[in-house]
Amino acid sequence: MPYKIVAGQCTNCSACEAECPNEAISEQGTTFVIDPAKCTECIGHYDTPQCVAICPVDHTCVIDTALPRYQGAPA
Amino acid sequence: MASSVLGSTAGEPVVDIADVMQKMAEHKGCGTSSEGGKASCGSSAGPADMPPEIWEKVKNHPCYSEEAHHHYARMHVAVAPACNIQCNYCNRKYDCANESRPGVVSERLSPEQAARKVLAVASTIPQMTVLGIAGPGDPLANPRKTFETFRLISEVAPDIKLCLSTNGLALPDWVDEIAKYKVDHVTITINMVDPEVGQHIYPWVFWNHQRVEGIEASRILMERQLKGLEMLTERGILAKINSVMIPGVNDMHLVEVNKAVKARGAFLHNIMPLISAPEHGTVFGLNGQRGPSAQELKALQDACEGDMNMMRHCRQCRADAVGLLGEDRSAEFTTDKIMAMDVQYDAEGRKAYQEAVEAERQAKVAAKADEIAGLDAVGEISVLVAVATKGHGVINEHFGHAKEFQVYELSAKGAKFVGHRRVDLYCQGGFGEEDALDTITRAINDCHAVFVAKIGGCPRADLEKAGIEPVDRFAHEYIEASAIAWFKDYLANVASGAIVHVERGDAAIRQGAYSGGALLAG
Numbered sequence: 001m002p003y004k005i006v007a008g009q010c011t012n013c014s015a016c017e018a019e020c021p022n023e024a025i026s027e028q029g030t031t032f033v034i035d036p037a038k039c040t041e042c043i044g045h046y047d048t049p050q051c052v053a054i055c056p057v058d059h060t061c062v063i064d065t066a067l068p069r070y071q072g073a074p075a
Numbered sequence: 076m077a078s079s080v081l082g083s084t085a086g087e088p089v090v091d092i093a094d095v096m097q098k099m100a101e102h103k104g105c106g107t108s109s110e111g112g113k114a115s116c117g118s119s120a121g122p123a124d125m126p127p128e129i130w131e132k133v134k135n136h137p138c139y140s141e142e143a144h145h146h147y148a149r150m151h152v153a154v155a156p157a158c159n160i161q162c163n164y165c166n167r168k169y170d171c172a173n174e175s176r177p178g179v180v181s182e183r184l185s186p187e188q189a190a191r192k193v194l195a196v197a198s199t200i201p202q203m204t205v206l207g208i209a210g211p212g213d214p215l216a217n218p219r220k221t222f223e224t225f226r227l228i229s230e231v232a233p234d235i236k237l238c239l240s241t242n243g244l245a246l247p248d249w250v251d252e253i254a255k256y257k258v259d260h261v262t263i264t265i266n267m268v269d270p271e272v273g274q275h276i277y278p279w280v281f282w283n284h285q286r287v288e289g290i291e292a293s294r295i296l297m298e299r300q301l302k303g304l305e306m307l308t309e310r311g312i313l314a315k316i317n318s319v320m321i322p323g324v325n326d327m328h329l330v331e332v333n334k335a336v337k338a339r340g341a342f343l344h345n346i347m348p349l350i351s352a353p354e355h356g357t358v359f360g361l362n363g364q365r366g367p368s369a370q371e372l373k374a375l376q377d378a379c380e381g382d383m384n385m386m387r388h389c390r391q392c393r394a395d396a397v398g399l400l401g402e403d404r405s406a407e408f409t410t411d412k413i414m415a416m417d418v419q420y421d422a423e424g425r426k427a428y429q430e431a432v433e434a435e436r437q438a439k440v441a442a443k444a445d446e447i448a449g450l451d452a453v454g455e456i457s458v459l460v461a462v463a464t465k466g467h468g469v470i471n472e473h474f475g476h477a478k479e480f481q482v483y484e485l486s487a488k489g490a491k492f493v494g495h496r497r498v499d500l501y502c503q504g505g506f507g508e509e510d511a512l513d514t515i516t517r518a519i520n521d522c523h524a525v526f527v528a529k530i531g532g533c534p535r536a537d538l539e540k541a542g543i544e545p546v547d548r549f550a551h552e553y554i555e556a557s558a559i560a561w562f563k564d565y566l567a568n569v570a571s572g573a574i575v576h577v578e579r580g581d582a583a584i585r586q587g588a589y590s591g592g593a594l595l596a597g
Binding site: 011014052057 | 157
């Protein structure tokens with residue numbers, strides 16, 4: 001559940017959308033947003049969260065502290 | 076001397092082909108011949124040192140032929156926002172509508188909108204021959220959008236040449252797709268062939284699902300760029316190499332880059348000055364990294380100019396630029412406007428217009444050939460001159476209206492285009508704070524004369540005081556022939572002792588200036 005995009009920082013470049021293994025990222029108006037129900041922090045897919053790795057603006061894809069961390073796939 | 080017969084690019088172009096042919100016939104020694112309508116002299120067969128099949132590819136591509144850039148226009152469609160590397164001269168957050176530099180764009184297009192825009196522009200600007208995808212990110216980091224755009228455009232406007240510009244990281248994966256869509260011009264930005272140098276330019280690349288930093292990032296990027304270049308060469312796709320000259324970082328190293336890309340079959344090398352200002356928010360802008368002066372840039376370009384063509388007419392345009400290089404008509408073709416336009420693609424009309432352009436261009440080359448005779452006794456003297464032009468290779472711009480000056484080097488070899496100088500106002504904070512005339516004299520301070528269609532009394536006196544001769548007696552005549560005629564007079568005056576030849580100093584390169592047709596709030 002945990003990553004979010006800081007709207008004021010997002011350049012709307014769309015780079016993260018194609019890299020997300022969960023198809024959790026979509027365009028909404030002038031920014032991209034992460035669906036917290038789909039985000040897995042890339043756990044089980046890659047060593048690092050892909051949106052963070054490709055985002056051209058540092059500190060734009062960040063942990064959403066308002067939500068609990070991803071707990072892994074339900075058993 | 077024949078004069079320009081095509082209308083100004085500022086208004087509706089007017090072509091009278093009969094008039095063109097008449098002018099051609101009047102031009103001594105260069106009439107049309109019976110062989111396929113080609114002129115008996117001029118450049119229709121291309122320069123002597125260029126194979127005909129390559130000339131066919133570049134002759135109406137403004138970015139690949141200096142000569143073509145006076146006559147033909149290009150457009151970029153901004154369908155590729157994502158990027159896969161980070162460069163220290165780029166900051167994607169900063170986007171000003173009045174600014175003109177790579178990576179900057181006002182609105183993003185879908186492939187369908189892009190195709191519509193291409194039709195609208197092609198219908199309005201018949202000399203628009205080239206469609207490029209140059210970002211604002213990297214076209215090959217957005218492959219679906221990029222190739223879908225090419226597919227749509229090749230269906231609706233098959234006569235338009237397709238090209239793209241890439242950082243090269245993903246290039247080897249897409250070369251076959253590039254060949255499939257008949258994209259026959261690809262530009263790769265290569266700033267180094269040594270990761271030790273590259274680490275100061277590229278903080279990271281996104282590679283195999285990881286952000287790779289440091290020297291390793293540049294090693295991967297360099298290998299992919301050179302491999303991609305080799306693959307393009309193998310397939311006969313023309314490659315242009317762009318390099319950003321960053322003084323103290325890669326300036327001397329670019330001679331090595333030049334050798335490396337030449338050895339791998341690159342067609343053209345374009346060394347551009349770093350654009351860097353604190354307000355751009357780039358790493359280089361914020362840490363005070365300066366760009367080169369006009370003479371530093373020219374010296375490096377001269378040093379690299381062996382048996383390889385150097386591009387000196389690059390305007391470092393926006394990823395959504397429209398028009399001749401040096402002009403930007405993108406504000407006329409916003410999404411709202413193109414959707415409201417009644418677009419009619421007139422392939423025949425475009426062809427007729429382009430044939431007229433070709434005739435004019437041959438007349439220009441012939442005029443230059445006439446003037447160049449008798450220059451052999453020049454000796455060692457060479458001078459630079461600045462020219463105010465709106466295109467077509469003609470001196471047709473008023474001094475006070477010029478947004479840029481084209482610079483020609485005059486020597487025993489004739490007139491050679493060596494660059495251009497922007498003199499338009501800064502996007503921000505420039506208005507009223509800076510005397511416009513001072514800006515111009517700084518930008519062309521290394522020139523002995525400035526050729527204009529017209530000039531007022533005050534700037535004339537100020538230019539003379541600065542040691543730059545204003546020349547308006549060649550208004551609406553061909554640039555190169557006029558410059559050579561002036562140069563002969565200059566040399567005669569030097570020989571007779573009427574004037575003393577003195578070397579001029581250096582000049583400043585203005586950066587990040589707007590070149591939009593309209594001033595937008597921003």
